[in-house]
Amino acid sequence: MWWIYVLVGLGCLIAGAALGFFIARRYMMSYLKKNPPINEQMLRVLLMQMGQKPSQKKINQMMKAMNNQAK
Incomplete structure (x- = not known):
C-alpha cells in the first residue's frame, strides 16, 4: 500500500x-x-571601441543579422 x-x-x-x-x-x-541583449547604441559603441567608424547602414545590417540568427 x-x-x-x-x-x-x-x-x-x-x-x-x-x-x-x-x-x-x-x-x-x-x-x-x-x-534584447544588444541594441543599436551598444553596437555603435562596440564598433567604435574596435576602431571602426560605424555607419547606420552597417549597424542596420548587423542588427538584422543578429535578429535573423536569434530566430
Missing part, C-alpha cells in the same frame, strides 16, 4: 518539474523579447 504514495509523490514531482520548466522558459522568452 505504501507504493501508491511513492508513485503519487514521484508523479507530482515530475509534473511540477515539467510545469516549472515551461513557465520559466516562457518567462525568459518574453523577457528577452522585451529587453
Whole structure:
C-alpha cells in the first residue's frame, strides 16, 4: 500500500518539474523579447571601441543579422 504514495509523490514531482520548466522558459522568452541583449547604441559603441567608424547602414545590417540568427 505504501507504493501508491511513492508513485503519487514521484508523479507530482515530475509534473511540477515539467510545469516549472515551461513557465520559466516562457518567462525568459518574453523577457528577452522585451529587453534584447544588444541594441543599436551598444553596437555603435562596440564598433567604435574596435576602431571602426560605424555607419547606420552597417549597424542596420548587423542588427538584422543578429535578429535573423536569434530566430
